[in-house]
Amino acid sequence: MxxxxxxxxxxxxxxxxxxxxxxxxxxxxxxxxxxxxxxxxxxxxxxxxxxxxxxxxxxxxxxxxxxxxxxxxxxxxxxxxxxxxxxxxxxxxxxxxxxxxxxxxxxxxxxxxxxxxxxxxxxxxxxxxxxxxxxxxxxxxxxxxxxxxxxxxxxxxxxxxxxxxxxxxxxxxxxxxxxxxxxxxxxxxxxxxYPVEETGTTTVAAVQGDVPGTGLNVPAVHREVTADHVRLTRELADAVAAGEQEAPDFVVWPENSTAVDPFLDPGINAGIVAASDAIDVPIIVGGTNSDPLDDGQVLNQGIVYHPGLGGGDRYTKRHPVPYGEYIPFRGSSWMPSTYGRLTEVPRDMVRGTSLEPLRVADVLVADAICFDVAYDEGIAGQVASGAELVTVQTSNAMFSRTDQLAQQFEISRLRAQETGRWVVVAAINGISGVVRPDGTVVASVPARGQEVLVETVGLSSTLTPAVRMGxxxxxxxxxxxxxxxxxxxxxxxxxxxxxxxxxxxxxxx
Known part of the structure; x- marks a missing residue:
């Protein structure tokens, strides 16, 4: 033995x-x-x-x-x-x-x-x-x-x-x-x-704005984080106007690009609207919003902001992280919410249930937020419902000095092959990137980088056997x-x- x-x-x-x-x-x-x-x-x-x-x-x-x-x-x-x-x-x-x-x-x-x-x-x-x-x-x-x-x-x-x-x-x-x-x-x-037929193209911009200071604590500097994403988007708009950059059809911001409810905070809302109006295309914003059904709960969402109109379609994270985004059995004697870092989770995050893709600039988009990418049913379910492209909004700032970033980005690459879709990853401070349906990386931004990726990607309506099996x-x-x-x-x-x-x-x- x-x-x-x-x-x-x-x-x-x-x-x-x-x-x-x-x-x-x-x-x-x-x-x-x-x-x-x-x-x-x-x-x-x-x-x-x-x-x-x-x-x-x-x-x-x-x-x-x-x-x-x-x-x-x-x-x-x-x-x-x-x-x-x-x-x-x-x-x-x-x-x-x-x-x-x-x-x-x-x-x-x-x-x-x-x-x-x-x-x-x-x-x-x-x-x-x-x-x-x-x-x-x-x-x-x-x-x-x-x-x-x-x-x-x-x-x-x-x-x-x-x-x-x-x-x-x-x-x-x-x-x-x-x-x-x-x-x-x-x-x-x-x-x-497996043959994947391309039915068209669209141009996407993925913004990685980084986190000031150590890069590990988004809530402590959340207004600066949002301001950086607003600034980079407006700089992109200036570059497009000057003919220095190709105009995107829509923009993707990462998870926690706003850490407060953008509909309740006038300053944050004004910044997002200004960025959307400047670039004149929709932005998928990663925001933490109050649950309209329960003030004690929150929703982690990808929200489509349209220029001149404001918020539109939303995707809600399907797999909140236990003890990180909600506390199971909150208030029980064997796991008090006052233990250690659990005090940083004052409200429970509610899981989403919809598998309807987002409609962004006439493109159906399958969205995933952070750890969602590691679960099979979310992306495949949205692709089966007609999504032509996949976006992954992620923060992972807490893990920005670890190998978790590389492991999660590898999963995003594999989702591209599984679904036969281009995948656009927008991370708050690494790793952002654009992946072909064969898993090859077209462009990427390393951890702690501050950059905007603008790439023309393919669209498809082909359903692979993997997606059909679910x-x-x-x-x-x-x-x-x-x-x-x-x-x-x-x-x-x-x-x-x-x-x-x-x-x-x-x-x-």
Whole structure:
């Protein structure tokens, strides 16, 4: 067991190295194979131990950026995420007793990954295998398979690698066939990319205004932040008027470009209106607004400001961050809202529910706000409803000195491939950028940069298979977990009944 535990600890670190800032995606199958070897031959009563150790090193390394919130928050959140590797170890132990166990083991990985990505309190999707595939042949399968399907493909590569290594002494024909089939499935999307038809173009400006001072605390300098975005937009208008810059069809400001309700603060509202009138095109403003149904709650929204008209269509963030933007069970004795930095969350943010795209300058836009980009249903749902382009408004100022910025920008790149849409990212102080539907970055602004990107991007109405499938692959992964667990429990109960001794009297009769 000690060697298994060491292998599991090392395997978790190897898998974490596949994600930014290291970004060695080819290590993912190696990390998965290490987990398989660490639990191989163990019963479910012991297999969870090395699996848990694997999860501890993996989650604490991948989400080390959570320390920006606080060491206590990092320890608590990663402990919860690592706990999901306990049922994973049990499921791997069950799977490896079956024929074609690499398939069942890969399904268990994806099922647990899906579970922890949505539970509890919306879960934590960072660390999904698919999110480390940017720039690899695996990512080319995204429009065909979606995020869940690509995670399955990567997991299956890792479990198959473990199986092949076990076959090295006496390789069978089945091993050669399995490897050849897996290679063909992995490379086929790169050789035959999904066709995306471009139906038109539009020119978009993404404004990154930065945060004065340390760059970490937007609320403390929120008026300066808004003023900087107003100033950069008006400077863009002057450059357009002078013929020095191409005129955009609309402008995107980041999340928290105003940290107060722009409809209730006259100064902030006047600045936004002045910027919109100066550039003479709509601006998608990231604002925190009071909930009209409850004064004690707020909404994190992307608001379309039209020149001469003011506020129009709105998108409301679907996945507010627990303990960052709202406090679950606020007021309860076991989690008082006065603990630590929770005092910085005086009001709870309400989640949005609409999947209707924004209409901006006659373009249907799928919007996502910050962590929304890590969840499958929001962007895909809006694209399925007709969105021709994707915008991501994000702040992440608190994480501006961490690797969270790079990890989230990689997810934005992958969303472009999954949906077959151009993606425009506007960050408050990094990383902003424009991404093609094949995942390549056309232009970007580094962290703490202050710049306006103006790019002509393509529009499309093509629906990829991934968008058409929506969240069903993830749901099926959860159904697999339930069905396999029930099948094991039923089989175990039947065996126990069969092992019961027969009474002597009944036996004599």
């Amino acid at each position: 000690p060697l298994r535990c060491l292998l599991a600890l090392a395997g978790g670190l190897v898998l974490a190295a596949a994600f930014e800032p290291v970004g060695w995606a080819w290590l993912m199958p190696v990390g998965i194979a290490a987990l398989v070897f660490s639990v191989r031959g163990l019963g479910p009563g012991r297999a969870w131990i090395p699996s848990l150790l694997f999860g501890i090193t993996f989650t604490y390394a991948v989400m080390e950026w959570m320390r920006a919130v606080g060491t206590d928050a990092w320890i608590a959140m990663c402990a919860m995420e690592a706990a999901f590797f306990v049922p994973l170890g049990i499921g791997l132990s069950w799977s490896m007793r079956l024929r074609a166990w690499p398939v069942w083991a890969a399904l268990w990985w994806v099922g647990i990954e899906t579970w922890r990505s949505g539970f509890p309190f919306s879960g934590m999707p960072f660390g999904r295998l698919a999110y480390a595939t940017a720039g690899t042949p695996w990512a080319d399968a995204l429009p065909w398979l979606g995020m869940t399907g690509v995670s399955l493909l990567v997991a299956l590569t890792g479990t198959t690698l473990a199986w092949v290594l076990l076959q090295l002494r006496a390789p069978s024909r089945a091993a050669y066939v399995a490897v050849a089939g897996l290679v063909a499935v992995t490379l086929a999307p790169a050789l035959v990319p 969240v069903w692959p993830a749901r099926l992964a959860l159904v697999f977990l339930v069905c396999h667990t029930l099948a094991v429990l039923v089989t175990y109960r039947r065996r126990r009944r069969g092992d019961r001794p027969v009474p002597e009297a009944v036996g004599a009769r």
